[in-house]
Amino acid sequence: MATALTILVVEDDPLQNEVLCTFIASNGHQALAAFNGSDALARFSEVLPDIVLIDYDLPDINGEQLVAALRAKAERWVPILFLSATHSVEVQRDCLLAGGDDFITKPFDYPLLAAKIAAMCRIALLQKHIGEQNEQLSDHINRAKQENEAARYLYDRLIRSQHPPPEYAQHYVLPAEQFSGDLLAFNVGPNGHLYWLLSDATGHGLSAAISLIPVTQVFYSMTSKGYLLNAIIGEMHKQLRQYIPAHRFVCTLAIELDPDRNSLMIWNGGMPDALLTNGEGALHRRFCSLHLPLGLQGASGFDNQVEQCQYPDGAILFACSDGLPEARNTSGEEFGTTRIENVLLGHDGPAEMATLQQRLQRFLQQQPAHDDVAMLWLRLPTSRAMPTSHNAGAERQRLAACEWRLRLSGLQLQHLDPVPLATEWLNRIGLAANVLGTAHTILVELVNNAIDHGLLELSSALKEGEDGFSVYFAARQQRLSELRHGELKLDLAIEPRFDRWQLRIQVTDSGKGYDVAALREGPVQSLTAKSGRGLKLVHQLSDEVEILPTGNACIAILRL
Structure with missing residues (x-):
């Protein structure tokens, strides 16, 4: 016998009990003797046996009652073999109905008894093996639960934004598993720009969610410092190539909003079309995927150029992951883009999101989605009121005299944005948050003016017309890529x-510079104008502004 089992013999006849125990021991098992029901219950509690042999007629309890008592005590299923001198079919039936597993009559046919015990042994061993597997499975489930809880705790804190989503935004995430491979993130830049990120990692569950961590870390870090969207996208791609396996990638839609200019910048890599409507249900622009997903190609072939446009007042932007149009019902039919656009086009208002959710749930017929689903609905904000005092409410700061200087060549400006570097230095020396935001806005305007009009010699007249902003931005990207001096x-x-x-x-x-005299005599530009707004904004935010006589240098003073 490869495995020795423990067999409890419950027999009130001492001689018969001894014979059975000797027979069991001769077959390689350990026998425990009990002579009545009370003794059997005590021995059963002390050592949970693998098999029990029970005499049907005991002096203090009948076999049926004892089986019920033993079953109540057992932590696992134990095979029970009834022993009886009666050949009555009714008795055998009653024993089996009471919970017994087999029956043998006295006097015993010992070869038959050995065969029945062997069969019980196989069942007991199988039950023991199943019990061990159940314990292992339970341990595995508990460990997995603890690991998932720890992973969830860490993941939630790594991807959590410091800023709550604004009231003009609605979002919805339906995970296919405990962890979602779809992500929605939001942050506010130091100059008031608003950033949104909608990402869909390969697969779903924890393995997909982990792929999103490098993306969110870059997103929150660089948006907080005011980096341009294309620089943020480039760094995300770099981090993914470094940290995730080659066969994994992250489809991404990144959004930057400048509410003061009604300016929208978008990078779409592998996501469904984002729809921009005019707020009255008419399609204003469709942002298709123009790029491969993040992490899918080498650095040399990666394109981080963004699309840019101006949006009308009241405009609505809708974006989603592919889990929405590709959601399938029980018939295998896909939800599709037509259903999405039927809700968004021709309608107006936040009810669009609720309608989409309701239609998706009805379409799925209460079945779980086969892939993660994420949706983002934004009524794009506008801001006409600029702050009149940059230091209103600013906390007192302990400052010391210090300087910071940076010199960048034309080639360096192609891939390096000086504004976040300057903002980070100002943050480290202790400027208050509201002063830092004002300084960042001034830096953006002055640096962009110097690059666009000084080094690239772009004319603001390019911005005129319905698509003027896009034309201007495309020309800027082209000239910047060709800048050598x-x-x-x-x-x-x-x-x-x-x-x-x-x-x-x-x-x-180092450009030719403005005509300072003409600039001073020219008309004051509106904050809503497509051109000339930058210097107007700098004047409004600063305590003093001076354009040097050469026309290629500007000084702004902020009193702290």
């Missing part, structure tokens, strides 16, 4: 001024 200088200084500190920002380019 020129220089940009950025000088920051914290310096004392009478009884308080001030921040001095100077941006200088």
